[in-house]
Amino acid sequence: MMSNNGSCKAAIIGGGVIGGGWAARFLLNGYDVSVFDPDPEAERKFGEVIANARRSLPALYDRPLPQEGELIFCETLEQAVQGADYVQESVPERLQLKHAVHAAITNAAPAEAVIGSSTSGFKPSELCSRGARAIVAHPFNPVYLLPLVELVGERAECAKAAAVLRSIGMHPLSVKKEIDAHIADRLLEAIWRESLWLVKDGIATTEDIDEAIRMGFGLRFAQMGLFETYRIAGGEAGMRHFMGQFGPALSWPWTKLMDVPKFNEELVDLIAGQSEDQSGKKTIRELERERDDNLVGILRALKVSNNAGGKVISDHEATLAFSGTHDGMPVTLRHQVPASWTDYNGHMNEAFYLEAGSRATDGFMQLIGADSAYIAKGLSYFTVESHVRYLNEVHEGDRLTATSQLLSGQGKKMHLFHRLFRGDGELAATVETLLLHTDLNARRTCVPDGSVADKLAEFERMHADIPADGAGRFVGERPGDR
Structure with missing residues (x-):
């Protein structure tokens, strides 16, 4: 079911850190989210959880998440679940309350909507009284970062839920038999x-x-x-x-x-x-941010080895395509700066400007067909020289956009000029890189395959007349040195 802007819709019934975490997970993955929580402080509490999620979840990825959905607070449960594709209940662990809430959700939600409960202890057979339909979809705090969600209930409904949850970067674990408190x-x-x-x-x-x-x-x-x-x-x-x-x-x-x-x-x-x-x-919010930074660091390390929770992120990231141009140049990187990229001054460390340039190179290689399949055939590009100009400060949470200009793609060489822009549009750095095409088996340079060479020639023609201010400089060069 699509909302007015074409997005899928999730409804969150009940707040707290779990309901807020669910809202953030869906919202930052492009879903429109409607919330019902009678707590008069609900909007403030949700806002604080979502602010933490905006700071940390995108930092797990090297591709941009979908455009954020719309968050709407509703006056009634019935308004919140109207038109929802997925409904998640996160009210307190009182069975009588859950019975009343699930009866209301079942009556008001679309028949095809998945209805999940965040319950940490109750079984589906205990939840589904008064004709209600629900499965257990038990997450772990913070929901917007930790991938695990335990699914218990009718097999077909759990399969529908699993498909939705994988699409927002979670790892659904189906429990074979219902049991008090599930597994974890x-x-x-x-x-x-x-x-x-x-x-x-x-x-x-x-x-x-x-x-x-x-x-x-x-x-x-x-x-x-x-x-x-x-x-x-x-x-x-x-x-x-x-x-x-x-x-x-x-x-x-x-x-x-x-x-x-x-x-x-x-x-x-x-x-x-x-x-x-x-x-x-430390305040609870300070502890939450410390926890989130540590989790981002651990999960990114696991992502490098494509292991455990890191593999879940890598698999999800593979579905997050990005493209486009900026100032006439192809965009080859969109990335939110994680806390681990900053130093004692609170600025992005100089090494990570080069890291961003390296990832932009990877993005350009995909554009010309020198992608993972090409590398699997035993061919790739090796960097032999780089030059970085640091033009503006970059801080934790800033969103970097990199563009790549091909200065030369003749023979075995690929000469790139990357521009790194902050989210405010300011040019933060340039990274000039020279690479040589290499036969990975022979460990010797060689000319690229014809299709890659053709793409390089096409980009070289497109970029030939575009100025590359700052390219070809040497360290310490000043106006008038040449």
């Missing part, structure tokens, strides 16, 4: 319960627990999960050896998972007090 939260509950005992018994503080996770197995789990991590721990003999070595420990009294610490004010005060000492100097 059952694992988290085990760690949470054991952690409460460790704090209550004075063995560790909340900070000690967090350090144990983030400095140790949390890093492994981020890219390899549990079973593959343990397979490696078994050495060359693999999982069978690991199970033989460590299996007997399962019968040792290492954990208190079958017991629950008494939940009382004393325990709450203990945990809350230590948590306040641990991170209370």
Whole structure:
């Protein structure tokens, strides 16, 4: 179902960090989003979550996300779900409330719309009373960055939901049978319960627990999960050896998972007090931005190895085509500057101007057909010389646009002149690059294939009469040096 501007529509029922995260994920992937939340502070809270998402989600990608959709706050649930392709409920975890909300959604939403619930514990069979139809679509905070969403329910509806969720860069995981708390939260509950005992018994503080996770197995789990991590721990003999070595420990009294610490004010005060000492100097918004920057860095690292959550981003990015021209030149890069590209001055580090130029070169190579398929045939271009001019400051969150001018494409050489523009249109830098065409198997230079050579000749003709101010300079050159 298309909205007036041709976009697909998602409806978000209920707010908080989860509802706001869903709204941001859909909105920044081009969906129009309608919201119903009776909280009088809903618009402010959604706005703050979406602002964080605008700052971080595009920084995961090296291609631009779709044009942002329209965000509309509605006075009634019925208005919000009207014409929606996808409806996501994120109201508090009270079953009676969810029954009432899902009955209303089912009555008002289009018959073909997917209806998902963010519930972390309830099963579809518990949600679908009063003739309601819904599946579990359980995400993880922050929804706009973390790809996992657990799907539970009728198979065909889960398949429809999975297609939508993949289109916005998420990783749907279908749970084989419905069970309380699904998969991930059952694992988290085990760690949470054991952690409460460790704090209550004075063995560790909340900070000690967090350090144990983030400095140790949390890093492994981020890219390899549990079973593959343990397979490696078994050495060359693999999982069978690991199970033989460590299996007997399962019968040792290492954990208190079958017991629950008494939940009382004393325990709450203990945990809350230590948590306040641990991170209370920072506001929640500061902690969220710190978390988001760290997640962007980790996910971008996983993207380089095309692994785990990074592969989800790479697969999604492959669907994000971009094209166009700027000042008559082909656009070869659109990229939002992540925090990891900035230095102690808050500016984009000089090395990343060259990184942006390198990615623009990759973009130009795709234009002439020297793409991944060409490289797989054993042919590519190698950079042999570059020259960068730093003309304007660039900061975290700035949107860079690069254009590429072909100065020469004769024989084995490809001579490019990239211009990097900030989002405000100011020229931030130029990057001049000389590359040689190379046979990857022989490790020697050679002339490009005919189709690539033809494309180069075409671009050279188009760009021949366009001035390239700043090209051919040497380091430190001043007016009148020539």
